[in-house]
Amino acid sequence: MTMPQGVQERTTVTIRFAGDSGDGMQLTGTQFTRTSAIFGNDISTFPDFPAEIRAPAGTLAGVSGFQVHFGSEELHTPGDEVDTLVAFNPAALKTNVDDVRDGGMVIVNEDSFGTTDLKKAHYDANPLEDGSLDKFRLIKVPATKLTQEALKDSPLGNRDKDRCKNFFALGLISWLYGRPLHAVEEWIDQKFGKNPDVANANRTVLHAGHAYGETCEFFEHTYHVSKAKLPPGRYRRISGNEATAIGFIVAGKLAGKDVFYGSYPITPASDVLHVLSRYKHFDVKTFQAEDEIAAVCSSIGASFAGDLGITGTSGPGLALKGEALGLAVMTELPLVVLNVQRGGPSTGLPTKTEQADLFQAMYGRNGECPMVVIAANSPADCFDTAVEACRIAMQHMVPVNLLTDGYIANGQEPWAIPDADKMAPIVVKHPGPVKASGGNGNGNGDVDPPLFKAYLRDDRLVRPWALPGTEGLQHRIGGLEKADVTGNVNYEPENHEHMIATRQKKVDLIAQHIPEQTVMGPDEGDLLVVGWGGTAGALRTAVERVQKQGKSVAHCHIRYLNPFPRNLGDVLKRYKKVLVAELNCGQLRFILRGKFLIDAYGVNKVQGKPFLVSELENKINELLSN
Amino acid sequence: MATEALPQLKAKDFASDQEIRWCPGCGDYAILAQVKKVMPELGIPREKMVFVSGIGCSSRFPYYMNTYGFHTIHGRAPAVATGVKVANPELTVFVVTGDGDGLSIGGNHLIHAIRRNLDVNILLFNNRIYGLTKGQYSPTSEHGKKTKSTPMGSVDNPLHPLSIAIGAEASFVARTIDRNVQHMADMLRRAAAHKGTAFIEIYQNCNIFNDGAFLYSTEKDQKDDTTLYLEHGKPMIFGKERNKGIRLNGLNPEIVTLGEGGIKEDDLLFHDEQLAEPSLAYMLSRMRYPEFPEPMGVLRCVDQPKFDEEMTNQVKEAKAKRGEGKIADILNEGDTWDVAG
Ligand SMILES: Cc1ncc(C[n+]2csc(CCOP(=O)(O)OP(=O)(O)O)c2C)c(N)n1
Ligand code: SF4
Numbered sequence A: 001m002t003m004p005q006g007v008q009e010r011t012t013v014t015i016r017f018a019g020d021s022g023d024g025m026q027l028t029g030t031q032f033t034r035t036s037a038i039f040g041n042d043i044s045t046f047p048d049f050p051a052e053i054r055a056p057a058g059t060l061a062g063v064s065g066f067q068v069h070f071g072s073e074e075l076h077t078p079g080d081e082v083d084t085l086v087a088f089n090p091a092a093l094k095t096n097v098d099d100v101r102d103g104g105m106v107i108v109n110e111d112s113f114g115t116t117d118l119k120k121a122h123y124d125a126n127p128l129e130d131g132s133l134d135k136f137r138l139i140k141v142p143a144t145k146l147t148q149e150a151l152k153d154s155p156l157g158n159r160d161k162d163r164c165k166n167f168f169a170l171g172l173i174s175w176l177y178g179r180p181l182h183a184v185e186e187w188i189d190q191k192f193g194k195n196p197d198v199a200n201a202n203r204t205v206l207h208a209g210h211a212y213g214e215t216c217e218f219f220e221h222t223y224h225v226s227k228a229k230l231p232p233g234r235y236r237r238i239s240g241n242e243a244t245a246i247g248f249i250v251a252g253k254l255a256g257k258d259v260f261y262g263s264y265p266i267t268p269a270s271d272v273l274h275v276l277s278r279y280k281h282f283d284v285k286t287f288q289a290e291d292e293i294a295a296v297c298s299s300i301g302a303s304f305a306g307d308l309g310i311t312g313t314s315g316p317g318l319a320l321k322g323e324a325l326g327l328a329v330m331t332e333l334p335l336v337v338l339n340v341q342r343g344g345p346s347t348g349l350p351t352k353t354e355q356a357d358l359f360q361a362m363y364g365r366n367g368e369c370p371m372v373v374i375a376a377n378s379p380a381d382c383f384d385t386a387v388e389a390c391r392i393a394m395q396h397m398v399p400v401n402l403l404t405d406g407y408i409a410n411g412q413e414p415w416a417i418p419d420a421d422k423m424a425p426i427v428v429k430h431p432g433p434v435k436a437s438g439g440n441g442n443g444n445g446d447v448d449p450p451l452f453k454a455y456l457r458d459d460r461l462v463r464p465w466a467l468p469g470t471e472g473l474q475h476r477i478g479g480l481e482k483a484d485v486t487g488n489v490n491y492e493p494e495n496h497e498h499m500i501a502t503r504q505k506k507v508d509l510i511a512q513h514i515p516e517q518t519v520m521g522p523d524e525g526d527l528l529v530v531g532w533g534g535t536a537g538a539l540r541t542a543v544e545r546v547q548k549q550g551k552s553v554a555h556c557h558i559r560y561l562n563p564f565p566r567n568l569g570d571v572l573k574r575y576k577k578v579l580v581a582e583l584n585c586g587q588l589r590f591i592l593r594g595k596f597l598i599d600a601y602g603v604n605k606v607q608g609k610p611f612l613v614s615e616l617e618n619k620i621n622e623l624l625s626n
Numbered sequence B: 001m002a003t004e005a006l007p008q009l010k011a012k013d014f015a016s017d018q019e020i021r022w023c024p025g026c027g028d029y030a031i032l033a034q035v036k037k038v039m040p041e042l043g044i045p046r047e048k049m050v051f052v053s054g055i056g057c058s059s060r061f062p063y064y065m066n067t068y069g070f071h072t073i074h075g076r077a078p079a080v081a082t083g084v085k086v087a088n089p090e091l092t093v094f095v096v097t098g099d100g101d102g103l104s105i106g107g108n109h110l111i112h113a114i115r116r117n118l119d120v121n122i123l124l125f126n127n128r129i130y131g132l133t134k135g136q137y138s139p140t141s142e143h144g145k146k147t148k149s150t151p152m153g154s155v156d157n158p159l160h161p162l163s164i165a166i167g168a169e170a171s172f173v174a175r176t177i178d179r180n181v182q183h184m185a186d187m188l189r190r191a192a193a194h195k196g197t198a199f200i201e202i203y204q205n206c207n208i209f210n211d212g213a214f215l216y217s218t219e220k221d222q223k224d225d226t227t228l229y230l231e232h233g234k235p236m237i238f239g240k241e242r243n244k245g246i247r248l249n250g251l252n253p254e255i256v257t258l259g260e261g262g263i264k265e266d267d268l269l270f271h272d273e274q275l276a277e278p279s280l281a282y283m284l285s286r287m288r289y290p291e292f293p294e295p296m297g298v299l300r301c302v303d304q305p306k307f308d309e310e311m312t313n314q315v316k317e318a319k320a321k322r323g324e325g326k327i328a329d330i331l332n333e334g335d336t337w338d339v340a341g
């Protein structure tokens, strides 16, 4: 294929849209991503927004950003460095420009660089004029004026007209990267169909932005990013929270169970509740509880009565659920507990990502209280991991902590849609009725069936999931220590020790029912880079780069954190050095050291931001060279 | 509720095999006996009943019933019961809680279960003390109460369970007492017949840590003057001689004597448990010993939308509108594109 004149080919491009919270940057980024995904690029996104809904306009605190990495090759991160920054005001420029690569493009809305705007962003001099941006290709666009001009015939008021200016940027960037506009236009029609004036205005401005690119002569050429060579199949763009919700729904269907989702709104987990509440026709019941304690307790009650009980939250909410999780462990009921991690402790950084709740998931309960812990490693992977969490919970009668994080929850990537017909059903058994002929159940009765043994275990130590409503299986469960087999209250010392050991063993045995740990790279060698959760893409990319330099390094990403895969200890011991990369101060490293008595190095970051590939690459090379 | 050709069950059929561990003489025994007596009358098979409780002496209750039972954690029974009832609305669900369990640590869940009008029966055993933890004052203990944790008397104002329930828009509110077993049985029947949250406060004697807390309302020589047994549509009359009544004076209730100053039955307040407006019920809930006789019986019984029913209906409605959800549909929603091999 011959390129038209003035078009340059690029394998990957990173664009960041940044502006005030009210400027519509998330929408602009999402729409550009959508167009790129439909076009056939691989994509990875990173929305980054402030905790305040609308911090004072124009301030540094109010800046909202959306980064999209798209390319013609497989991508696993939203990109370290920004090729093109679109900055809608001085504050957005100030907080984002350091991430632009030297020689990268900075497009600003010059109409928003007045004296007060500059002051709000704490600029002493106008950066558009003082030469401080000389190492970038600076493009000044009077986007506010051009938007007003394009809309001079529109019946909208001036404020409403001004709100269309993000479509100007979207039109311009679409032109620059050769993206057709029709997908955005369709979306505009759908979204604003009921309000034709707004729809028309947005459409007009979108085209004005596109036309501006063609005529302004600022740009020497446009860019072309070819379709990615993804494995064949049908794809859709998905965020981690959407994938998690869909995973829950599909798991319910695969098990023939209604899904009960008890939750209390909290960033960044609320979207899971929002998505699920739209799928009631899939036998999904969503319960917005009065607090996180009620959310988890209602889910436990739902599981007791035969639904797939799920509760979702973020770190502070998980802290509140702690006591009830002990109850779920004690009563050995299926339960999935989603924790979309955010920066902590306390309220911490509500909209930023972190992986610092691993200890909480593993140990955050009173008593000897083991819980299964599994973690998703990318937006699309949230689907598989959510299904897996539900499978383990129901088939092993245990509560499962499912960890994701703000980064993969809000980030998007293409998802190779699985074939519904090829998904294995989740086989769940419930004991059937035992006929009673009346009479008493107090042991001396002659007509009742034998008392039901609620804690009689199978070879996996799993007790029966006997549902209220089933004749002859009446039984009582609770948080007091149980006698094995009968499930009656029992305080005897030996029984307590036996039950603690049994609950632990039951979790340990799950290792026989999960896959072995695999690695990307050589089976043995100089360095194994270990990670878990949402850092997978960055780790994989960094390790691949170092591998290309001919070095002996492999990547091991652990999905099953409790129990660990049965071969993990062996895997770790086959490398001279082990490096554990985490967005916390070394929680997995601590656990691996304790459990496998290996030395392990750490690369850790707690800035509320994901790893950059370069930081990981540097650390890997540093370890390999000494 | 369907009554298939069930073998006629008796109270003892509702007894579990577990040894009862309350102190001898505890009011909880009387409540257990009445519940076991009334359950067979409901015509509901044992396996369709679930007793959910929190933590406290009172919350041991489910262990003693040959039904499904869940002894949960402190204060959270209404939340667990919400999940049980929503998961399977065909179950008949009882919540058993104490004054500490339901109004202290679990106050939040209690009011929210009530305001949602979840179709469960909540039995709050009020002994005005923390029994299980050996005798600290509770949120219903009277001001000045001397207990282990308040040697100089408590400086807390007590909560009044019925006022809380009515404040949360309860659709059924009643009070009864462990010593009046006939009345308790009646109240249990009424609660079971009610659709929506049925809240019963049961005065319960803790003979170990708060013995005699309710003697004023049970002692033979006193009780007729200290309690007002409510009857729907009837004037509010009480007293040994049945000559005292409650009359409204402005917005406040007052005690009057029939015949004195020409006061007739028609001048008295007539009880109406079905009023949409809960003010009368609230006023009754605020009548307290020693200023007033304390109302016993059903203060309020109205029909309101039920949470579990509405939730189930939404699922049905969504299916009717959009069809039964299929896995392939949800997977393939939104913008999709194909990558050729
Ligand atoms: C989280 C938690 N905090 C405290 C306790 C201790 N505790 C158990 S029962 C109880 C009070 C019970 O009082 P009430 O609900 O009135 O029940 P009663 O024993 O009087 O029937 C307390 C404080 C507990 N079990 N769990
Ligand atoms: S302590 Fe009080 S409430 Fe508890 S069992 Fe004994 S008498 Fe009953």
Ligand SMILES: [Mg+2]
Pocket: B056, B098, B099, B100, B125, B126, B127, B128, B129, B130, B131, B138
């Ligand atoms: Mg009490």
